[in-house]
Amino acid sequence: MKKKYMILFIIIIYCLILKYMLHVIFPFLLAILFYFVMKPFIDYFDQRIHMQRHSIGIILLVVFYFMILFVLAIIVTYGFFFIMQFIKNWPEYYVNIIEPFFNEIMGYFHQADWLKNKDVLAYLQTLLQNSIFYTMTFLSQIMNRIPTFFFSFLLFIISSFFLVIDYESIKKKFYQIFPYHTLEFIIFIKNKCLKSLGIYLKCQLILMVICFFILWIGFSVLRFQNALLYALLTAFLDSLPFIGVGIVILPMCLFYLFKGIYLKALYLFLLYLIINVVRSLLEPQIMNKQLQIPSFLLLLSMMIHLYFFGLIGIILSPIHMNIIYSILDAKDKASH
Template identity: 25%
Template sequence: MDTLVLKRVLRGLWVVLAAAVILLAVYVLLPLLYPLLLAWLLAYLIHPLVLILKGMKLPGWLAVVLSLLFYIGGTGLVLTALITRLVKELIVLLQTFDLHTDQWRELLLRVSRNASIQNIINQINQFYHDNPGYHATIDSNISRTTETVGHAMTQLITGFFNMILGLISSLPSLGTILIVIVLAAFFLSTGWERHNAKLISLLPAPLLRPVSEIWKDLRKALFGYLRAQLVLISVTAVIVIIGLLLLGVDSAFAIGLTIGIVDLVPYLGVGIVILPWALYSYMTGNLALAAGLLVLYGIILITRQVLEPKVLASSIGLDPLAMLIGMFAGLQLFGMLGLLLGPVLLVILDAFGRAGVFRALRSYILSGRLH
């Protein structure tokens, strides 16, 4: 093998090995260090308010305490109010589903009595009669599909209740972790400049500038992306809640929040919920609600088209197809949490690319020098 090629292969293997070691270290250490990372994030978020309070001649420790109380207390109050309202409306929504059971049964019966449906059923029966050999195979496939769907639904319901029970049983440990995070955030905030200087001093001098550029670009990309998505979800949820209230729909708050979260899914978004709902309303004779839902869907689409470019202007936007792939990959790897982690990881990789990390690694493999 040519010496130049051999050196490139060895450098490439070294890069792959280093990346594998870093990923393994993250995998092993993250369960142990995530409270410290969350504490650093909390200290980073409250730092602007701490500086404002220090500017008012307050002692550093008091500025940090007041900032923590403001952020944690405000978040707790908002979440408590939201969860309380959401639980109440979910109870009403479940009762509404029970009341509509008879209506759904009548709808299915009416559809099954339709002449076109009856014609299809007669053709299937005639096919069975003319091809008796296929009867057992088709019945077996239908039975297998029904069992698969039933098993999936059972697992989904069981998993949901297990998650609730797990969350309840983990409340004591969550309380302990929260205390650790708050205390760590307090100590980090009171010595913010000192701790950051110590962290920077651990980095070799040649890495200071690249790491600084990566962090600057990553901060803009990641926080900008999360902020943009939060704004877009909030706008969608508010529009849906107002629209449903005007249409006289019960549990508008719970449905609006759900549709706002569903709006994270690229391409499909709110249409997953609103379009089938409008079709069902039309089939049940509620033409006013069907028309209102379609108008609401149009308003959301127009609002998204107007706001999305402006909101995403301050962040690194992802291609919708790339986001969809990232969400699917995240769902397969990490479960429901992966719907958020997938796009976030894509944003991080994109930020590394914009900061020139991959270009520098390629240059190192090819020439042995970082550019």
């Protein structure tokens, strides 16, 4: 009985930590995850190179971070030149696209009789004010979180180096402190977490390939230049849990709307809806096939995790469901 209460207590503490302290421990969790992803490469070079194990890990980390910095430098450089080109062409965009669009909208408003109603005008004014307020609040929150993001990223880098150096000593301490059955359970949880994360990444890769072909066909039908490159970039962004396909397609819809090409904007919006419907339908099915968990329970778990833990719950959901199902299967086998 005491064991059941202890397990319940641990689960409650775990949920409270995820709910209220995830932003604090997230860099360390990411560093632990990153170490176990790198561990096979460290093991491979450790068997073939006569060097200390932590030295191999540090070299691999340095190489990886330099690659990340190189990619970020390319993205920042491209973004800088894109912004400069946009500022340079802003007068032309304003005269040829934005001003005609607003003139057309204002002409429609002047001709519309229903807009002369005071209640409608008051409602539209309130809607506009609220939209501006929420937009400014959202932008302000993003700006406020930028320093926190960089601090967390720096903490992740530092903790990943410390973990590579101290992992073996930490492992020995764990073996000294905890009894064998506790260590066995911890290793079981670790393996299930890594397996679930691997399945999640595999699922995202499959969905990314499917979405890529849908986007490629859609962009080709709409006669976009570099349709293959746009489809590849959009599909990659769609696979990221915190971004999605809307970050590319919705601004394109607005661009063509401003330009007066309404049919193209409509087709792009329909493409956006198709991608979201395909992801919503296929993701639980693919996860079910990999994890052997009913799609209904996976979808339900995903929604519950999304509500309690935010966007990170999308990743936590298959991990938790896999652990629960594995424990129930182990108990079922033990009872038989």
